[in-house]
Amino acid sequence: MTVPTGAARRPGANPFEEVLFEVKRTIVGQDSLLERMAVALLTGGHLLVEGVPGLAKTLAVRTLAAAIGGQFQRIQFTPDLVPADLTGGRVYRQNTGEFETTRGPVFTNLLLADEINRAPAKVQSALLEVMQERQVTIGRETLAVPTPFLVLATQNPIESEGTYPLPEAQVDRFMMKVVVGYPNAAEEHAIVQRSIEPPAEHVPMLTLEDLAAMQARVGGTYVDPAIVDYAVRLVTATRSPAAVGLGDLDRYVTYGASPRATIALVAGARALAFLRGRDYVLPPDLGDLALDVLRHRLVLSYEALADDVDADTVVTRVLGSVPAPRVVLQGA
Incomplete structure (x- = not known):
């Protein structure tokens, strides 16, 4: 990006x-x-x-x-x-x-x-x-x-x-x-x-x-297409962990996160970038919110309960398996 x-x-x-x-x-x-x-x-x-x-x-x-x-x-x-x-x-x-x-x-x-x-x-x-x-x-x-x-x-x-x-x-x-x-x-x-x-x-x-003025400024925070692609890849990986090399998690996930999660992830990253004093989103903004945005949207199997695997474990492993986009500062 x-x-x-x-x-x-x-x-x-x-x-x-x-x-x-x-x-x-x-x-x-x-x-x-x-x-x-x-x-x-x-x-x-x-x-x-x-x-x-x-x-x-x-x-x-x-x-x-x-x-x-x-x-x-x-x-x-x-x-x-x-x-x-x-x-x-x-x-x-x-x-x-x-x-x-x-x-x-x-x-x-x-x-x-x-x-x-x-x-x-x-x-x-x-x-x-x-x-x-x-x-x-x-x-x-x-x-x-x-x-x-x-x-x-x-x-x-x-x-x-x-x-x-x-x-x-x-x-x-x-x-x-x-x-x-x-x-x-x-x-x-x-x-x-x-x-x-x-x-x-x-x-x-x-x-x-x-506050309304701040919300408008958040809405103007720049989101690179690579960031949107990163969010999509994170969310889709919760639906099919095997696609990112996490086949051992497939039996634990009954349903992954919905597209509403992708929207929330990008919107939250814009607000977090704003709070951090930037007018553009970086990959760590998504990574910092991923657990909070995704943990309640995963439906795990009974096998996950038996093996003591929770949603945070699944999301953390997905974060480690989905590569973040490389940031290129224009003019650097």
Whole structure:
């Protein structure tokens, strides 16, 4: 691939740096999650976050919403939830004798769907319409949700009793799945220290108009055809590992990633390049996002479960087997 004439590093290493710095005044150690949240905001994607309770997932979303001046809502998903609890509904007003439309908590900028797999299928499908269409249908009325709109859904990997696993079609709607681990000892010490101090007051570092302008700049980030080809080769290799010399993985993969993964990979790489101060995408931008974009889109066989082979193992081996394009700096 060739970087085009005029491509340059923008002033400042990270245009989103002030926002992330503001969030990190409260959140300790979740650098990868915060970066992926920024990528999702800049591309209009959604995140599925998997991690045990107590890892500040809710606090991270609330703090990010405050830093960009956006609205934040949290929904605790439970088995007795109904679609109207998310979207709103028609309420009869006795004093007027008329029905009135009430808007649910999905009408916000950042929505935290906590433990999304605890809600039944009807509720999950109601959220799916909002995620995909950016609108809600209540009776005969269709209402658009605010812009930007980001869903961050969480899953607890420990408990499976009383849960409703998300179908593959819905999981595929999430741009990325981020796995959040425990903090190290130094980070946990800082977390405890901050918990016994007065909470920091956050000042919005961006307006929603600023964010919209950044999204437009991300949309103008240059993507070389070799980068698109690299993304296609990575995704198709998850469907047929034998084609890249990984025949031993064929029996573990029932279904590979869909074309939606390729689109998400390129879009995410554009946002990551923007965050890194560039107006062009490089192969490492795709490689850094590959696990988060692909891990939840692979359907593995029972043989993979028996042999303790997970999606991260498959994606990591695919990354090592698919050659990245060579970068040629024009004029060098």
